[in-house]
Amino acid sequence: MSRKLLAGPYLIWVIGFTVIPLLMIVYYGLTASSGAFTLANIAAIAQPEHAKALWLALLLSLISTVVCLLLAFPLAMILRSRGVGKGSFVVFLFILPMWMNFLLRTLAWQTLLEKNGVINGILGFLHLPKIAIINTPAAIVLGMVYNFLPFMVLPLYNVLSKIDDNTINAARDLGANFFQTLVWVWIPLSVPGIISGITMVFVPALTTFVISNLLGGSKILLIGNVIEQEFTKSGNWNLGSGLSLVLMVFILISMMLVEKYDKNGEGTAF
Amino acid sequence: MRRKIYAATLAVTLAASLILAGCGSSGNTANGSGNSDQNEASAAPGSAGEVYVYNWGEYIDEEVIDMFEEETGIHVVYDMFETNEEMYPIIEAGARNYDAVCPSDYMIQKMITNDLLAELNFDNIPNYKEIDPEYIERSREFDPENKYSVPYTWGTVGILYNTSMVAPEDAPTGWNDLWDEKFSGEIxxxxxxxxxxxVALKALGYSMNTEDADELAVARDLLIExxxxxxxxxxxxxxxxMIxxxxxxxxxxxxxxxxxQEEVANLGLDYSLEYVIPEEGTNVWIDSWVIPKNAQNKENAEKWIDFLCRPDIAKMNFEYITYATPNKGAFDLLDEELQNNKAVFPDIESLQNCExxxxxxxxxxxxxxxxxxxxxxx
Incomplete structure (x- = not known):
């Protein structure tokens, strides 16, 4: 009984701030502005501009996720090999920027990448050719990778540090070279972390609108931008909610993947 | 219309402090003591009632509020909003009964249409005569009989160009120059x-208030191009x-x-930024004071509006906000250099095709x- 009482505040929290808002999104998504039931807001995803925005968002977040994985896996292996003390200090360094506001960090990238920005200033000083990636999809991918990389590093570091050294040594003793150990031991044992990391990078990248606005010069419309515009500028909450429901399908798929491969929650980040 | 960037952050802190100050002194009036402890006002604020003001962030010289309280004894409760769209539902729902509000043109029209505004009693606003008739005439677009609004600030939308990046012979004159391939990646x-x-509708010679789907489609294609x-x-x-x-x-x-202009001078930049009002015409916007229908202190609100129309006060506000003032009396008080600053006070002739x-x-x-x-x- 007392246990149930203790759960009370959390229950209120979850109902008030998760369940009810979610139900409201479902309600708005399935009704027209008159309040009548409709599937039009869901079907609107098939409109060329929405479909294109979704496709672009899927593509860019997929690229970002792959880049994050390729960067984070070797890093997590290095961190693991450095042992607990030093390794966790480096992990701390990775988390440190997250103490600063996400918006500010993205704005900082804008200042860095701009035509007359910091990076081009340095390149110009060194008489090197300048870069021109601001307001392109490449800048958006860069922003996604920078912002979400810690979410990939942490779960990977978590699973890798749990792998017993003896397992690795056994593989080497039995004649496996580095590549074979990687493919047959490291990667299979870190699948929960990989899946968890992929979800934690892919989902926020898919739904972002801030990064594409700031680093894409508002020229590249992602599905997150469409939804944001419907809520804040066009005042069409029904369409915004309908499109959010469509996005939720992708989020549910990734959660199901986690459920399948990470049953014990080994890959959780924190 | 467009607030300065730092307005957002400042507005929050300002609003917080003003609300706090407001709470403090309204508490005093409730006690009947009228004993103001936060300023040494001669007429105790609140002794002549209150006025609830709802204005844009960073849109008044704060000293003006103190001066008003001192001169009239009316206590000002001052709140701020960021966008017209944010202000509208608050007035509509009557969540708080504001007495004086300062929306933009099209929003005033929407409020008139939806019967949210009270007719002004211009007998209580003698300083209305200071407002340049030009802007009263332009206000007819959204307030056809000039019954509901008193212009506060106005301005245009135009083209800004960098003199070091645009050759003199390429200097833009109209919206069509924004389609010039020479400026590729620079717009x-x-x-x-x-x-x-x-921008697109004006470039095509259409009205920027068009409701014609075909005209809009042409404008859309032009924007895509x-x-x-x-x-x-x-x-x-x-x-x-641009800076x-x-x-x-x-x-x-x-x-x-x-x-x-100040920033370019301060930074000692080796280029200047020039402002052009496009020849095809542009958007002339006007922010005006109105009184909502559900206002509780209508006469105080009219006193407030009248106070803001006083030339010396309008001049103070202009110097603070830097948006053009429609107040003829205040304009006459300005330095000649400012009066001749065409970017702020364009010639009436250049506004021929504006809407x-x-x-x-x-x-x-x-x-x-x-x-x-x-x-x-x-």
Whole structure:
């Protein structure tokens, strides 16, 4: 009984701030502005501009996720090999920027990448050719990778540090070279972390609108931008909610993947 | 219309402090003591009632509020909003009964249409005579009989260009120059539906308040054609990007010009930024004071508006806000150099083809939004 009482505040929290808002999104998504039931807001995803925005968002977040994985896996292996003390200090360094506001960090990238920005200033000083990636999809991918990389590093570091050294040594003793150990031991044992990391990078990248606005010069419309515009500028909450429901399908798929491969929650980040 | 970038942060702190101050002294009036402890006002604020004011952030010289309280004994409760769209539902719902509000043109029209505004008693606003008839006439676009609104600030939207990046012979004269391939990757467009469509519609010679789907479709195609040339769609950032030399040419609100000119001088930049009112005409916007129907202190609100129309007060506010003042009396008090600053106070002749934004109704708004989405997704 007392246990149930203790759960009370959390229950209120979850109902008030998760369940009810979610139900409201479902309600708005399935009704027209008159309040009548409709599937039009869901079907609107098939409109060329929405479909294109979704496709672009899927593509860019997929690229970002792959880049994050390729960067984070070797890093997590290095961190693991450095042992607990030093390794966790480096992990701390990775988390440190997250103490600063996400918006500010993205704005900082804008200042860095701009035509007359910091990076081009340095390149110009060194008489090197300048870069021109601001307001392109490449800048958006860069922003996604920078912002979400810690979410990939942490779960990977978590699973890798749990792998017993003896397992690795056994593989080497039995004649496996580095590549074979990687493919047959490291990667299979870190699948929960990989899946968890992929979800934690892919989902926020898919739904972002801030990064594409700031680093894409508002020229590249992602599905997150469409939804944001419907809520804040066009005042069409029904369409915004309908499109959010469509996005939720992708989020549910990734959660199901986690459920399948990470049953014990080994890959959780924190 | 377009607030300064730092307005957002400042507004929050200001609002907090003002609300706190407001709470403090309204408490005093409730006690009947009228004993103000936060300033040494001669007439105790609150002794002549209250006025609830709802204004844009950073849109008044705060000293003016103190002066008003001192002179009239009316206590001012001052709140701020960021956008017209944010202000509207609050007035509509009557969540708080404001007595004086300062929305923009098209929003005033929407409020009149939806019967949210009270007719002003101009006998209580003798300083109304100081307002230049030109702007009273222009206000007819949204307040046809001039019954509801008193102009406070006004301005235009135009083209800003960097003299070091644009050769004198290429200097823009009209909106069509924003389609010039020479400026590829150097153009900053406004990232808001009506402002962006205004540029295209005016370039085509149509009204920026058009409700014609065919005209809008042509404008949409023109904006799509322009997109590869555009560096970015931005709102407030136009100002800082242009000062930083990021782009050669951009669409900007004239209210930013005094700040830009000062900043260019302060930074000692080796280029200057020039403002042009496009020959095809542009958007002339007017922010005016109105009194909502549910106001509790209508006469105090009229006193407030009258006070703001007083030339010396209007001059103080102009110097603080730097958006052009429609107040003839205040204009006459300004330095000649400022009076002749064409970016802030353009010649009336250059406003020949200009229009004021009108509220077009939900259906037409939807059409604009949908077409804008098509432009952005290309």
């Amino acid at each position: 900053l467009m406004q990232d808001s539906v009506r402002d962006a469509f205004m 322009q997109k590869p040339l555009v560096q970015a769609y931005v709102v407030d950032q136009v100002r800082d990007k 930083g030399g990021e782009a050669a040419i951009g669409v900007i609100y004239s209210g930013e010009m005094l700040y830009i 004021v934004f009108r509220y077009l109704g939900e259906e037409v708004d939807q059409m604009y939004n949908d077409m804008w989405k098509e432009v952005k997704s290309k």
